[in-house]
Amino acid sequence: MARVVIVGASGAIGGELVDAYAKDTLNFVYAVSRKPDSLKWCARENIQPVSLKGGAADEPMVSAPDDEDLARIARLIGADGPLDRVIVATGMLHSNGIAPEKSLKALSYESLSTxxxxxxxxxxxxxxHFIPLLAKHEDSxxxxxxxxxGSIEDNHLGGWYAYRASKAALNMLLKTASIEARRANPNALVVGLHPGTVDSDLSKPFQSRVPKGKLFSAEFAAQQLHAVLESLGPEANGRVYAWDGRAIPF
Ligand SMILES: NC(=O)c1ccc[n+]([C@@H]2O[C@H](COP(=O)([O-])OP(=O)(O)OC[C@H]3O[C@@H](n4cnc5c(N)ncnc54)[C@H](OP(=O)(O)O)[C@@H]3O)[C@@H](O)[C@H]2O)c1
Structure with missing residues (x-):
């Protein structure tokens, strides 16, 4: 049985990734969320909801779950054995008082740091907390x-300073982790994924600009990402892949 962790399981894409992996009854899926009660598919026997504290959207300054709580859930999940897939499907584009910036004038320390x-x-x-738990004897x-x-090379339009820059930073953090992970675990892959433009709370305020036929359902995006992830070879380590399997330039 393959053991799969999806973090951000209450999100549109996160929820559908849980579904995509749990459809295969040979997978056991840990559905990690700050809101595990809102998870729609937990009746399935091969899904275990895992509750994470923190990161409330109604806080004056949005935070993320803390180090201690991540250590707690890693111990809990890791106690069952090594992990085959860990997918972080969390992220934000807007929240209370935070919106993507069109101009430098809109930047603030608060929204950039959030x-x-x-x-x-x-x-x-x-x-x-989770890369050390990846299986060592099989591809993970x-x-x-x-x-x-988040691609610097692909930035022809400008705008969305904090979101773009945070995703570029994420790509660098993943690239750096991919190098370290390989030293301890030659079978491990660390990658970023782009789901396409997807119908979700995150994209809702901006959907009117999406050309017809280019807004994916979360179900379609998750199925594509699942297929892409399961097709990647060792050369993928440290790179970012789109929903159609193509690598995105840094
Ligand atoms: N939708 C798109 O068009 C699109 C396009 C490109 C990239 N993406 C990326 O795809 C990922 C998923 O997006 P989505 O469309 O599925 O968005 P979504 O439905 O809004 O889900 C995002 C999830 O992120 C978690 N999250 C949000 N704020 C958080 C906070 N402060 N602390 C901790 N967790 C927080 C939540 O998961 P829990 O409540 O379960 O913890 C939330 O359900 C994001 O990284 C996004 O940037 C989306």
Missing amino acids: VFMVNAFYPAMVAK VFAALSARV
């Missing part, structure tokens, strides 16, 4: 949901 905290530092802290993968707009 978006970096949730999009870059939080997945890195999950990596700190740590992946985090990034975004095409």
Whole structure:
């Protein structure tokens, strides 16, 4: 049985990734979320909800789950044995009082640090606690949901300073972790993933600009990402892949 961890399981894409992996009854899925009660599919026998504290959206300054709580859930999940897949599907684009910036005038220390905290530092802290738990004798993968707009080379439009920069930082954190992970575990892969533009709370305020036919359902995006992840070879380590299996330039 393969053991799979999805962090951010209450999210649109996170929830559908849980479903995509749990459909295979040979997988056992740990569905990690700050809101495990809202998880719709927990009746399945091969899904275990795991509750994470912190990161409340109604806090004046949005935070992310703390180091101690991540250590607690890593101990809990790790006690069952090594992990085959760990996928971090968390992230934010807007929240109370935070919106993607169109201009330098809109930057603030508060919104920059909040978006970096949730999009870059939080997945890195999950990596700190979960990469050491990856299986060593079989192929294993740590992946985090990034975004095409985090590509520095691909930035032709500008705008969205905090979101873009936090995803570029995430890509660098993943690349660096991919080098370290390989030293201890030659079978491990560490990658970033871009799901395409997906119908979710995160994208809702910006969907009117999406060309017809280009807004994916979360179910479609998760199925694509599942297929991409399961097809990657050793050369993928440290890179970022889109929903269609193509690598995204840094
Ligand atoms: N939707 C798109 O068009 C799109 C495009 C490119 C990239 N992405 C990326 O894909 C990922 C998933 O996006 P989505 O569309 O599924 O968004 P979503 O439905 O809003 O889900 C995001 C999840 O992230 C977690 N989260 C949000 N704020 C948090 C905080 N302060 N602390 C801890 N966890 C927090 C929550 O999971 P829990 O409540 O379960 O903990 C939330 O359900 C993100 O990284 C996003 O940047 C999305």
